[in-house]
Every structure is written in C-alpha cells, then in structure tokens.
Amino acid sequence: MLEVTDLNARYGRAQILNGVSLSLGENEVVALLGRNGAGKSTTIKSIMGLVQQTEGHVTYDGQEILGKPSHVICRTGLGYVPEDRRVFGDLTVEENLEVGRRAPRPDAPEWTLDHLYELFPNLRERRRNLGKQLSGGEQQMLSIARTLMGNPKLVLLDEPSEGIAPVIVEQMAQVIAELKREGLSVLLSEQNLHFARAVSDRAYIIEKGAMRYEGSFADLDAKPEVSNAYLAV
Amino acid sequence: MTHVLEVRGLSKSFDGVHAVRGVDFDLTEGEFLALIGPNGAGKTTCFNMLNGYLRPDAGSVRLRGAELIGRPPRKIWRMGVGRTFQITATFLSMTVLENVQMALISHHHRVFDLFSRATRLYVEQAMALLELVSMQDQARRACSELAYGDLKRLELAIALAHEPALLLMDEPTAGMAPSERIALMALTAEIVAKGGVSVVFTEHDMDVVFAHAHRILVLNRGELIAEGSGAEIRANPLVQEVYLGGGTSFVQEGAHA
Amino acid sequence: MGFYFAQLLTGLANASSLFLIASGLSIIFGVTRIVNFAHGSFYMVGAYLTYTLVTMWSGSVLGFWGGVILAAAAVGLLGLVIELTILRRIYKAPELFQLVATFGVVLIVQDVTLAIWGAEDLLGPRAPGLDRAVRIMGEPIPEYDLALIAIGPAVLLAIWLLFHRTRWGVLVRAATQDREMVGALGVNQAWLFSAAFVLGAFLAGLGGALQIPREAVSLQMDLSIIGEAFVVVVIGGMGSVSGAFVAAVLISVLNAFAILVFPQISIVLPFVVMAVVLIVRPYGLFGKPGSEHGAPEEPDQPLTLMSQRSAMVLATAVALLALSPAVAADFTMILLVDVMVATLFAVSLHFMMGIGGMVSFGHAAYFGVGAYGAAMAVKFFDFGMLPAMVFGPVCAATAAIFFGWFCVRLSGVYLAMLTLAAAQILWGVTFQWQDFTGGDDGILGVWPAKWASSDQVYFYVAFVLCIGGIWFLRRAAHSPFGYTLRGIRDSQTRAEAIGINTNLHQWMGFALAGGFAGLAGVVFAFSKGSVFPDSLGIAQSIDGLIMVLLGGIHALAGPIFGAVAFVMIEDWVTRLDYWRFIFGAIILIVVLLAPDGIAGGVRRLLRAVKGGAA
Structure with a gap:
C-alpha cells in the first residue's frame, strides 16, 4: 500500500536520510523505532511532502507521491499527525477539526464529529475551548481527531507517546487499536519500545538515517544487542 | 556537610493555577x-526559577548562602551555576570549538574586546573542555552539523567552562543511545566525584535516574510528594x-532489555 | 464643545481610510508573512482607477460607488497577478528579500502610473448625494466623512464574519498560525495565500478609492501612506485585523486633537505613538509573541578568515582604488567617493543586520544625523572640516544610543519597525525645524577645508575614512565583540546562559553601527557640499537594505559587492527615462534569480567552476 524505496533527505548540507526503504500493507500497524535524531520524523515528513530536498521513491497505491506538495499527498488518503501536535492554538477545538475536514473517500472509513467525540470524550466537553487552553494530552487527542476528519486511509503518527504522561499513553494505545479495527493502516514513529510493541504488528529500526532492522517484535526481543545499539531503552 | 543550594518555599502560579507550590530541598x-x-x-518551572528565567511568586534559593532569586540568568551564571538545556541551545553559526571559546571569553569578561581575533x-582551555566530553x-x-547527542555533550562542555559550583541539567540524556547515555552520565558522575560541582537534573529515563542519582525528588502537581x-x-x-504507573504504562522496569 | 466633537469626527473618518489599508496589510502579513511595501502602491492605483472610472460615469450615485467597487476589484486582480508572478516564488526566501522585492514592485508601479496618468495631481469629483455638509452641534461636518465613519466598522464586521463564519476564514486563521500544518491537512496553501493577498489588495484599493472625494490623487500617495499603515499594523499587532482598527482610531483621533496644539506634529505623531506602544507591549496591542518573525532561516556557516588568494585580490583592489586618482577623470573621482560612502554605509548596516541579527528599516537616520551633525557644526559653530568629521559620527552614535536603547528590547519585524519609526521621527524633526536645519532647503555650503578641496585630495580623505571604517568593522566582526553579537543572534537563551548581557551588547552593536553610518554621512556631506532631509528618508534606508541584500547577507563581503553594484547601476540607470521601472525590474530579477545575493552567486559560480575542474 505504501512503499518507500531508497529515500534520501537532506536539510541544507546535512544528509538526514540515507537510502531508507520500508513498506506498509493494508490495515497494518507498523512502528518505526529509533532515537531522537535518528531520522524517524524526517522519514515521516518526507513521505508527507514536508521536506524540501528528497530523492528516491515513495509510492502509495502504486502511485509516486514523492515530490508532490503535502496537500496533494493528503488528498490521496494519507493523514499526518505531527510529533509536536501543532494544534491551532487560537482556534476552537471545533474549528481545528473543521480545518482537517475533507470529503469522505470511498475506500476509507468516514469519520463524523459525533464518532470522533465518542472516541475522544474530552474533546466534546471542550469543543468551544481554544486549542491553547487544552492540556498536552488533550492536544494530542485533538491532533489525531483533526487528521481523522480528513478520512484518511493511512495515518502517519509521529511520536504519539512523546512528552505525555504514562496514563495518557495508555489511552493512546487504545486509540491506535481502534484505528486498526476501523480498517486503517498506521505508520508510527516511536522511541518507546514497549509502547510500540503493544500497538504494532511489526517494526523497523532506523539509526543515522538508515534502516538497521526489519521484522517482528519477537525477533527483536531475541536480539537484545540490536535494541541496545539503536534504541533509547 | 555543607549545603551548596538551599531551596525554601518556592512557589509559582500561572493564571491562578499553581505550577509549583512550596517546594523545599537542599543540595x-x-x-x-x-x-x-x-x-x-x-x-521545568522549578528549573527555570533556579536559573533565573522565571521569577517565583514566593520562596528563596540560596547558592552557598547567596540569594539567587531576583537576579537575571547571566548573574546567576556568574555566581557559579552552569546549565544544559532540554532543547539544546547553542550558537549554530559557529564551530564546536568557538561555542566553548565564547563561554570562556564571557567568563573572562572579554565580550567587549573589539580588536582580538x-x-x-x-583555544587550549576550550580544547581541554572538549576532551573532557570526548568531542575534541x-x-x-560547524555546530549546525552535529548529531543531537553530540550537541548535548557540547552543552556539557560549555556548562563546565566557568568551573561552576552547581550544574543544572534539563533532561541531559534525551535522544542519546544507551551506551552514550551511560558514558555521558558516568562522565558527569566522574566530574561530580572530583569535587567542586554538584548537579541537579530532570530526567524521564528512569534507568538513568535510578542508576546515577544519589537522591531523587518526585514532583506532582507542583508539590514534592x-x-x-x-x-x-x-x-x-x-x-x-501518579508517575511510574502500574506496569501497563510502558515505563521500563529496572535493568536494560 | 461642538468644535471638539467635529475634530473627533474628522479623526474617525481618517481612521476608516487608514484602517482599510492597514487591515489589508495585516491580513497579508498574517497569512504570508510578507511585509508588503507595495501595499501603498495598491492604495495609489485604487485611487487613480477610481478617478478615471468616476469621471467617466460622472454624476450618478451608482456611477460613483460602482466605480469605487470596480476599482478595488481591479486592484485585487492586480494583487493576484503580482502574487502569482513574483511573491509565490519567494515565500521561502528570507523576509528581507521579500521586502526588497515588494519595493521593486513599488518602483515599477510608480513609473507605470506616471506613464498612464501623468505627473499632474488629479482632483476627483465629490461623491454624488454625499457632497454637502450637515451641521452637528453647530459645526459643519461633510456627509462623506459620516459615510466613511460608518464604512470602517462595517468592513471590520464583514472581515470578522468572513474569518469566523466561513470555512475559508477558519483556514486563513489556521494558516496564520501554522501554514505547513494546514497544507499537511490537505489545504492548498498556494490558493489560500493568493486569496489572502487578493483580499488585502482589494482592501487597499478600496481605501484608495474612497479617498477620491477627500484629497487629490498624486504619485506620492504610495510612500506617504505606507509608513503610517505599517505603524497601524505594528501598533495593532502584526496579523490582527481588530488590532489594526483600534490602532487606526487611536492614531487618527490623537492626531486630530494634537494638531490643534502643535500643528507640525502629524508627521511624527504616529511614530511616537508606535514607539510608546511597542515599549509597553512589545508585540503591539493584540499581537502575540512569535508573530514577529517570518520564515525560519538556515544557520550561517562559521566565519572563516580570508584565504590567502582572496586577501591578495582584496589588497590589489584596494591598491588600485588608492592609485585611481592618478589616471581617472574628476567625475570618476566623485563616483568613486559615492561608491566608498555607500559601501561604508552598507557595511555598517550589515554589521547590525547580518552579524547582529537586528534588521533595520531606518538605518539612514544615523547616516543623516552624521551628515547634519557635521553640517550644523560647520554652519553654527564654525567647525573646521576635521573637527566636524569627528563631531558628525559622535552625533550619529549618540542618536543610535538613544534610539537603540528602545529598539534592542524588541526583535524581528517589530524591531525593524521601531527603527523605521526612529528614522521617521528624526526625518520629521529635520524637515520641520526650519530655523535650525533649513527644512526642505537643507544646509548648503558644507565644503571641505581648503587643503582638501580638490577632487583628488578629497578622494584620499574619503579613502582613509571609508576604507578605514570598513576595515574596522570587518575586524570587529572577527573580534569577541562581533562573535558575541552573532551568538546573541543565534541563540539569545544560550548567550544569557553564558553570562552575556544581551540587551547591553546589542545596544552597543547598534551604537557602533550607527556611528559608522554617521561617518559615511559625514564623508557624503562634505563631498556634496550640502545636506537635505532625504539623507534620513525611507528611500535612503531602503537603498542600504538593497545593497546588503544585493550583495548577500550571509557573507562579510556581501555589502561591499552590493554597494559597488548598486551605485554603478544607479549611476547608469538614473540617467534614463523611467529609471524607476528599470531599477525595480533589476531588483526583481536579482531577487528571483540570485536569492543569496551577488556574493552567494559568485560563491556558487566558483564552486561550480571548481567542481567542473575537479
């Protein structure tokens, strides 16, 4: 469904990604593991068209999307949830969701406000509040809900558990499970191995802009030297 | 034993919400x-009050008896408090060495020198500091080309440039590999052991905390619990x-995987 | 009592016009982060178009209002063309490039307007049906003013509804906060930007159109309104439409009453108000922290000392310059002095902007104060040339110390705007204080001492002062002082954390840059024998910015290339008809083709050549 081949990305002179390849199937949850600065966010941003200097191939449903502007990529069915949430602070919760709203797509589940409020009850209570008045955890929920308003088929979740309390992290895990139940595919970047293991089907490990591991969590557990070398555990 | 730092009744609220309330501790x-x-x-609020970026509503912070509250960050630095940042702050348009040289130039009161290069x-002192953190x-x-973990080490070298009595480290190992973390914290511990400097640090990685901290303070809703x-x-x-969770919350237990 | 009420109404009517243009400027900045100098041009074109349409359909109410709306819509269309052809290509460029590009548009529009409508001021008809005065509390109030007073809030309400009750408005507000994120959510930012730009241009055109019955249409309308419009936007907070409304009312009403006490104050009052507001609220009345910066820039590369070969080239160039009087004609000497003055001015501006990260829209203030300081010392205190040459820069540095104290408390666009305000205040004082500064007539008879009166000798005086100044500033850039300044630019947090007093340091950097701009001004004054208020004007400040950007802000050598190129081009182009058009076009070409300036272009060329050889 999503196929990344030999992806290179750079910011100015600094080469961040060096021939990254990965693939993601229908209704699959895949974790992209690695520590800060390893290239997880850059991979996700490159897929989403948010990095200027990229080379290689990213195909979605067989269609090349690398080099296209991010709004076009979004319209093909990819949804992006940024690592720092990037909620519009001066817009109300409902207005934030409005920005994300797009027409339903035949091949993906349709999300309505009511359905999203069921999934994130806090947001219903706070729908008239401004984005900046929400707590960190609520902002994370809003950021996901906002992306779902676009009725994506595949969601790119950048560090969903970063900087939120462990209690909220548990809720995040449930949300991801719900997305899978609804038939979505999810590519999530994570530093927290244990969180990733609980929510994903398999994993990639990236380090210094290149893939170092691909496989199941069981295999990964059998090779402690891999996670020791590449993960911040 | 003498106290380097005495914190008493430190409190701060934002818009009526207590961010920090009545925090006392000694170092x-x-x-x-x-x-x-x-x-x-x-x-972070606590930290920012210690280093002068935030002014508390009440309380006192004494470094070897001298009150820090009410002084700007640069004065607090001159009194012997070094710091590293959670999100690294360095001079990106300079080289690694120049970043350390800047701290030394400031320490020696030469920032207004218009004629020297x-x-x-x-150079030698700066190189020595870089050697200390294995960055020579x-x-x-160029500092803008460094990997994240290296920036953190550079920050440590900068923070040690004026031989501080107290080092404040905000999430010092975030984003580093386990081996690097251990090396950095072991290095910090070594520097502490040599004497002369004491450290207060915040950290999310419980391994780092449990492995290195002599003592741990736990804050929740602004109060020491x-x-x-x-x-x-x-x-x-x-x-x-409130924090570690009951085991389902994915916080790592004890030893390395 | 009635009289004061009438003044209040006049103030409110003025506020409406000012609000229309400022709101458009604020919307454009909020969404696109472009400081649009061409906004005054939209205003002017709106007025000219309305003049033509309304005279054509003279007399009928429908003809008048139809003309107003049609003209504003046409300006909106002009805005779309400019956005699509120019701005769309430079959204990712540093903010100063965008500013200079829009200034290129200003120049082009000026000459096109001149070609179409001629140089004469045009007096339009009054609005049919609103051409009389009504008596309110015994005072005659023009009906048209009352209509304007109603139009301002009506437009504010319309904009508010548009922004809060339509999906498009929600998207615009979201884009004002985080453009990239809006794009990632599937919104085509490009059209959002275009639409915001069209709306802004429409509002500016409307503002100009509505001025027809109140003032003559002239070619000076663009730059005369833009300063005030900037001030309104800054006071209100960049990007805030309601802020712009409050600020427009504040300034216009204050002005309506202040002129009763002190008639000369209108030129400087808005700038004084802005200075006061920014000191109390550094982001304007309704602005937010973070709104002051445009697109983020990549960090500079570390400074390196010149390679031996570059040093040789430089030494040769300086030696050739020193020897030039032996071979060159007198008029070449004069041109070379102009080049050296411009270079020192540009280098001093670069020291502040490039090294110190403090963008100045009003650096000419210190150039002019230096020139006037020397001229007045000669005229009033009978100073000789050399003492006056010391006195001028001291005056300039003193002025920089005074205004710098306020400026360094701000950053980004707000700092730039405060420097502009400082320059406008000084310009206003110079312009109006006839007895002391000669006002518009300037100060004449500022000639060099007898021994230096030949073009050759004065060339050497200028050579020593300008090349010496440039050398000193380069040296300072490599000194701990300059490095500290760069450090503060990179990270104020880090600088504070290693014990640097950032405000004090930037303040001293500001003063040093001001002092050397003053030195350039002094050399300039004695080479021309006179000084005029122009030397502190917006145009002179922008010349400096163009030189720095033309050369490339990231290289120490940038301002040198830029100033030389600028003076050469200017010397050639100003002899031609429609030189503004040509000059504007050159600016646009440079901005679109070499966004890192001449120095950057040369460096890329060298790298390409070297790469090709290897």
Whole structure:
C-alpha cells in the first residue's frame, strides 16, 4: 500500500536520510523505532511532502507521491499527525477539526464529529475551548481527531507517546487499536519500545538515517544487542 | 556537610493555577540529585526559577548562602551555576570549538574586546573542555552539523567552562543511545566525584535516574510528594500511582532489555 | 464643545481610510508573512482607477460607488497577478528579500502610473448625494466623512464574519498560525495565500478609492501612506485585523486633537505613538509573541578568515582604488567617493543586520544625523572640516544610543519597525525645524577645508575614512565583540546562559553601527557640499537594505559587492527615462534569480567552476 524505496533527505548540507526503504500493507500497524535524531520524523515528513530536498521513491497505491506538495499527498488518503501536535492554538477545538475536514473517500472509513467525540470524550466537553487552553494530552487527542476528519486511509503518527504522561499513553494505545479495527493502516514513529510493541504488528529500526532492522517484535526481543545499539531503552 | 543550594518555599502560579507550590530541598556538596515527575508536574518551572528565567511568586534559593532569586540568568551564571538545556541551545553559526571559546571569553569578561581575533582566544582551555566530553575530534565542525547527542555533550562542555559550583541539567540524556547515555552520565558522575560541582537534573529515563542519582525528588502537581533513594522511590505507592504507573504504562522496569 | 466633537469626527473618518489599508496589510502579513511595501502602491492605483472610472460615469450615485467597487476589484486582480508572478516564488526566501522585492514592485508601479496618468495631481469629483455638509452641534461636518465613519466598522464586521463564519476564514486563521500544518491537512496553501493577498489588495484599493472625494490623487500617495499603515499594523499587532482598527482610531483621533496644539506634529505623531506602544507591549496591542518573525532561516556557516588568494585580490583592489586618482577623470573621482560612502554605509548596516541579527528599516537616520551633525557644526559653530568629521559620527552614535536603547528590547519585524519609526521621527524633526536645519532647503555650503578641496585630495580623505571604517568593522566582526553579537543572534537563551548581557551588547552593536553610518554621512556631506532631509528618508534606508541584500547577507563581503553594484547601476540607470521601472525590474530579477545575493552567486559560480575542474 505504501512503499518507500531508497529515500534520501537532506536539510541544507546535512544528509538526514540515507537510502531508507520500508513498506506498509493494508490495515497494518507498523512502528518505526529509533532515537531522537535518528531520522524517524524526517522519514515521516518526507513521505508527507514536508521536506524540501528528497530523492528516491515513495509510492502509495502504486502511485509516486514523492515530490508532490503535502496537500496533494493528503488528498490521496494519507493523514499526518505531527510529533509536536501543532494544534491551532487560537482556534476552537471545533474549528481545528473543521480545518482537517475533507470529503469522505470511498475506500476509507468516514469519520463524523459525533464518532470522533465518542472516541475522544474530552474533546466534546471542550469543543468551544481554544486549542491553547487544552492540556498536552488533550492536544494530542485533538491532533489525531483533526487528521481523522480528513478520512484518511493511512495515518502517519509521529511520536504519539512523546512528552505525555504514562496514563495518557495508555489511552493512546487504545486509540491506535481502534484505528486498526476501523480498517486503517498506521505508520508510527516511536522511541518507546514497549509502547510500540503493544500497538504494532511489526517494526523497523532506523539509526543515522538508515534502516538497521526489519521484522517482528519477537525477533527483536531475541536480539537484545540490536535494541541496545539503536534504541533509547 | 555543607549545603551548596538551599531551596525554601518556592512557589509559582500561572493564571491562578499553581505550577509549583512550596517546594523545599537542599543540595549537599558533591551531590547528584534527580528531579522527576509526570509532565506538567512543575519540573521545568522549578528549573527555570533556579536559573533565573522565571521569577517565583514566593520562596528563596540560596547558592552557598547567596540569594539567587531576583537576579537575571547571566548573574546567576556568574555566581557559579552552569546549565544544559532540554532543547539544546547553542550558537549554530559557529564551530564546536568557538561555542566553548565564547563561554570562556564571557567568563573572562572579554565580550567587549573589539580588536582580538575571537578564534585565537582560549583555544587550549576550550580544547581541554572538549576532551573532557570526548568531542575534541569534532572541534572544527560547524555546530549546525552535529548529531543531537553530540550537541548535548557540547552543552556539557560549555556548562563546565566557568568551573561552576552547581550544574543544572534539563533532561541531559534525551535522544542519546544507551551506551552514550551511560558514558555521558558516568562522565558527569566522574566530574561530580572530583569535587567542586554538584548537579541537579530532570530526567524521564528512569534507568538513568535510578542508576546515577544519589537522591531523587518526585514532583506532582507542583508539590514534592516523595524524596529518597532509588529503591525507596520505586517502592513508593504514591509515586507508582501518579508517575511510574502500574506496569501497563510502558515505563521500563529496572535493568536494560 | 461642538468644535471638539467635529475634530473627533474628522479623526474617525481618517481612521476608516487608514484602517482599510492597514487591515489589508495585516491580513497579508498574517497569512504570508510578507511585509508588503507595495501595499501603498495598491492604495495609489485604487485611487487613480477610481478617478478615471468616476469621471467617466460622472454624476450618478451608482456611477460613483460602482466605480469605487470596480476599482478595488481591479486592484485585487492586480494583487493576484503580482502574487502569482513574483511573491509565490519567494515565500521561502528570507523576509528581507521579500521586502526588497515588494519595493521593486513599488518602483515599477510608480513609473507605470506616471506613464498612464501623468505627473499632474488629479482632483476627483465629490461623491454624488454625499457632497454637502450637515451641521452637528453647530459645526459643519461633510456627509462623506459620516459615510466613511460608518464604512470602517462595517468592513471590520464583514472581515470578522468572513474569518469566523466561513470555512475559508477558519483556514486563513489556521494558516496564520501554522501554514505547513494546514497544507499537511490537505489545504492548498498556494490558493489560500493568493486569496489572502487578493483580499488585502482589494482592501487597499478600496481605501484608495474612497479617498477620491477627500484629497487629490498624486504619485506620492504610495510612500506617504505606507509608513503610517505599517505603524497601524505594528501598533495593532502584526496579523490582527481588530488590532489594526483600534490602532487606526487611536492614531487618527490623537492626531486630530494634537494638531490643534502643535500643528507640525502629524508627521511624527504616529511614530511616537508606535514607539510608546511597542515599549509597553512589545508585540503591539493584540499581537502575540512569535508573530514577529517570518520564515525560519538556515544557520550561517562559521566565519572563516580570508584565504590567502582572496586577501591578495582584496589588497590589489584596494591598491588600485588608492592609485585611481592618478589616471581617472574628476567625475570618476566623485563616483568613486559615492561608491566608498555607500559601501561604508552598507557595511555598517550589515554589521547590525547580518552579524547582529537586528534588521533595520531606518538605518539612514544615523547616516543623516552624521551628515547634519557635521553640517550644523560647520554652519553654527564654525567647525573646521576635521573637527566636524569627528563631531558628525559622535552625533550619529549618540542618536543610535538613544534610539537603540528602545529598539534592542524588541526583535524581528517589530524591531525593524521601531527603527523605521526612529528614522521617521528624526526625518520629521529635520524637515520641520526650519530655523535650525533649513527644512526642505537643507544646509548648503558644507565644503571641505581648503587643503582638501580638490577632487583628488578629497578622494584620499574619503579613502582613509571609508576604507578605514570598513576595515574596522570587518575586524570587529572577527573580534569577541562581533562573535558575541552573532551568538546573541543565534541563540539569545544560550548567550544569557553564558553570562552575556544581551540587551547591553546589542545596544552597543547598534551604537557602533550607527556611528559608522554617521561617518559615511559625514564623508557624503562634505563631498556634496550640502545636506537635505532625504539623507534620513525611507528611500535612503531602503537603498542600504538593497545593497546588503544585493550583495548577500550571509557573507562579510556581501555589502561591499552590493554597494559597488548598486551605485554603478544607479549611476547608469538614473540617467534614463523611467529609471524607476528599470531599477525595480533589476531588483526583481536579482531577487528571483540570485536569492543569496551577488556574493552567494559568485560563491556558487566558483564552486561550480571548481567542481567542473575537479
């Protein structure tokens, strides 16, 4: 469904990604593991068209999307949830969701406000509040809900558990499970191995802009030297 | 034992919400103290009051008896407090070496010198500091090209440039590999052991905290809820409830995987 | 009592016009982060178009209002064309490039307007049906003013509804906060930007159109309104439409009453108000922290000392310059002095902007104060040339110390705007204080001492002062002082954390840059024998910015290339008809083709050549 081949990305002179390849199937949850600065966010941003200097191939449903502007990529069915949430602070919760709203797509589940409020009850209570008045955890929920308003088929979740309390992290895990139940595919970047293991089907490990591991969590557990070398555990 | 730092009744509220309330603690000469707690517990607020970026509503912070509250960050630095940042802050348009030289130039009160060549000043001292954090090989690289973990080490070298009595480290190992983390914290511990400097740090990685901290303070909703050694903190039911979680919350248990 | 009420109404009517243009400027900045100098041009074109349409359909109410709306819509269309052809290509460029590009548009529009409508001021008809005055509390109030007073709030309400009750408005507000994120959510930012730009241009055109019955249409309308419009936007907070409304009312009403007490104050009053507001609220009345910066820039590369070969080239160039009087004609000497003055001015501006990260829209203030200081010392205190040459820069540095104290408390666009305000205040004082400064007539008879009166000798005086100044500033850039300044630019947090007093340091950097701009001004004054208020004007400040950007802000050598190129081009182009058009076009070409300036272009060329050889 999503196929990344030999992806290179750079910011100015600094080469961040060096021939990254990965693939993601229908209704699959895949974790992209690695520590800060390893290239997880850059991979996700490159897929989403948010990095200027990229080379290689990213195909979605067989269609090349690398080099296209991010709004076009979004319209093909990819949804992006940024690592720092990037909620519009001066817009109300409902207005934030409005920005994300797009027409339903035949091949993906349709999300309505009511359905999203069921999934994130806090947001219903706070729908008239401004984005900046929400707590960190609520902002994370809003950021996901906002992306779902676009009725994506595949969601790119950048560090969903970063900087939120462990209690909220548990809720995040449930949300991801719900997305899978609804038939979505999810590519999530994570530093927290244990969180990733609980929510994903398999994993990639990236380090210094290149893939170092691909496989199941069981295999990964059998090779402690891999996670020791590449993960911040 | 003498106290390097005495914090009393430190309080701060934003828009009527108590971010930090009545925090008291002491830091003994040569101690390695960790400040932990969930997000929004007030760790960063606390830190920013110690280093002068925020003015508390009430309370006092004394460094070897001298009051720090009310002084700007640069004065607090001159009194012997070094710091590293959670999100690294360095001079990106300079080389690694120049970043350390800047700290030395400032320490020696030469920032208004209009005639010397900045790059020729304090080269040896700066190199020595870089060696201390094993960054000497990267001395001539542009700071903007460094990997994240290296930036953190550079920050440590900068923070040690004026031989501080107290080092404040905000999440010092975030984003580093386990081996690097251990090396950095072991290095910090070594520097502490040599004497002369005490450390207060915040950290989310409980391995780092339990492995290195001499003593741990736990903040929740702006108040200190526990204090003690690693074993005491881990066994504390209140801390488990609000922060460490009951085992399902994906926080790593003890030893490395 | 009635009289004061009438003044209040006049103030409110003025506020409406000012609000229309400022709201458009604020919307454009909010969404696109472009400081649009061409906004005054939209205003002017709106007025000219309305003049033509309304005279054509003279007399009928429908003809008048139809003409107003049609003209504003046409300006909106002009805005779309400019956005699509120019701005769309430079959204990712540093903010100063965008500013200079829009200034290129200003120049082009000026000459096109001149070609179409001629140089004469045009007096339009009054609005049919609103051409009389009504008596309110015994005072005659023009009906048209009352209509304007109603139009301002009506437009504010319309904009508010548009922004809060339509999906498009929600998207615009979201884009004002985080453009990239809006794009990632599937919104085509490009059209959002275009639409915001069209709306802004429409509002500016409307503002100009509505001025027809109140003032003559002239070619000076663009730059005369833009300063005030900037001030309104800054006071209100960049990007805030309601802020712009409050600020427009504040300034216009204050002005309506202040002129009763002190008639000369209108030129400087808005700038004084802005200075006061920014000191109390550094982001304007309704602005937010973070709104002051445009697109983020990549960090500079570390400074390196010149390679031996570059040093040789430089030494040769300086030696050739020193020897030039032996071979060159007198008029070449004069041109070379102009080049050296411009270079020192540009280098001093670069010291502040490039090294110090403090963008100045009003650096000419210190150039002019230096020139006037020397001229007045000669005229009033009978100073000789050399003492006056010391006195001028001291005056300039003193002025920089005074205004710098306020400016360094701000950053980004707000700092730039405060420097502009400082320059406008000084310009206003110079312009109006006839007895002391000669006002518009300037000060004449500022000639060099007898021994230096030949073009050759004065060339050497200028050579020593300008090349010496440039050398000193380069040296300072490599000194701990300059490095500290760069450090503060990179990270104020880090600078504070290693014990640097950032405000004090930037303040001293500001003063040093001001002092050397003053030195350039002094050399300039004695080479021309006179000084005029122009030397502190917006145009002179922008010349400096163009030189720095033309050369490339990231290289120490940038301002040198830029100033030389600028003076050469200017010397050639100003002899031609429609030189503004040509000059504007050159600016646009440079901005679109070499966004890192001449120095950057040369460096890329060298790298390409070297790469090709290797």
